[in-house]
Amino acid sequence: MSNLDDLYREIILDHYRSPRNRGELESPPAIRVEGFNPLCGDEIVVYLEVEDNVLKNIKMTGTGCSISQSSASLMSAAVKGKPLEQVREIVATFKQLMTVHESTLAHDDEPAKVDLRALGELAALQGVVKFPVRIKCATLSWNTMMQGLDEVA
């Protein structure tokens, strides 16, 4: 069961059961972006409130598996209130974490070379990379948020 425990860490299950920043923001002024995973039917709507290059508020609605829902919740907690520049850095580090390296699949013990401490709670999602078909679940909310932020830039 060790693989499974690696995927479904306590933090992930906690964010799945009690997702942070659920809800909607009035749009406009908030940016509203929809994301879909056509393979499994997961849907997410992300609301972003940006002021003076700071992500003042973020809310999300949608349905999906524990990985997509907890990833969205963890993301919202990590980026809320942060300057956009820092948000982009967090996104870049997270994307790096989600990159499958041949070595990651071949040798269970060799971690991807990512600064996990910089990711805080988000590091709990690193187990996902061992289950390549689930990476799309984890990245759905992130890609959707970035699509929204690109509209601001």
Added chain:
Amino acid sequence: MTSFNAKRVRADIPQLNRRIFDHPITYLDTSSTSLQPNAVIDAMSRYYQLRHANVHRAVYQTASEATAAYEGAREHVARFINAPGGAGEIVFTKNATESFNLLAKSWGAANLTSKDVVLVTQMEHHANIVPWFQLRDQTGVEVRFIPVTDDYRLDLSNLDELMKGVKLLSVTGMSNVLGTINPIEELARIAHRRGALIAVDGAQSVAHSPSDVAALDIDFLIFTGHKMLGPTGIGVFWTREEILASMPPFLGGGGMIADVRLDGYVAAEGPTGFEAGTPPIAEAVGLGAAVLYLEGLGLSNVVHHEHALAADALTRLNLEFDGRVRVIGPPDMTDRGGVISLDVEGVHPHDVAQVLDQFGVCVRPGHHCAKPLMRRFGLAATVRASYGPYSLAKDTDVLLEALSHAVKMFG
């Protein structure tokens, strides 16, 4: 009936010897694709090892052996579905989806105008929906749906009205999500009485219920090799000889012609006219072997075996989870096959399937290429377990154990 022994079938299937995360594999995804017995794998290997050559072209010995093997497969398939006109009515395609595209883009384009209706159902696979929408964009044909009742059956109460203007009724023999077996004979009678033709999607039904096209009195039957113990890459399109003769060619190129000149071409007659390019020869040979293997088991034995397993699974699923696991499909085995879709309360199908995987259980989470049906029941996805001739009651034991683990984990 007494001669059937699932353990002997298992001994013929090498993949069932695999262990997944230190568990023996529990394969419950036959609806998606079935496992192959050695008879099929060996027939394909022998073709590649000893008699690989192109078909219908050269005169050397191995070329005639390859042609005989390819055409022999057509005869096996014709016998399997009791095609009244024999092998000349069997067109080989890539899969059931390509067969539906052949139906829509050849027969459909020639016969369905903006004044006509093609009637499908809300429980169809996308393969029996999207080609009709594509044809609608081209010719303006109306695509109409027979709704599905809360009991997971076709709602035929308004069929008389729905049949108005219908030239083709295209319906699945068995739902790949619900397991519901549709009343094909009755629908064929109604369609014919109203002057319409009937096409049947046999992808799920041909290996799990008898499919005698003459007895059912249908006009088109479409199915695929890899859901009936055969290989991937080979599908079947059957229609009556006179209909096939009336159909314009579909894909063009080598193999499908009688003559080509600088000012045009003449298509070949019969099935070859619809088989452009070098066909999937090894796959056809494998499909022929799968038919022989299924005939050896006896299809009625297979049906009986799978139904007994599914009946037991339905009973236990309803008893053991205090209502937390809901069956999306008919609750008993009346007009139903061994396809069981589940909704686990509070647990997303992908999470259920991920936990099951750790027990070596292979099931399919998702919308099963039937999104209109999923929407009808307000679901994004289900977890689907499906039985085959090699399934055992032990597979259900492992499924239930893994399911209770998933329920606990996310509960």
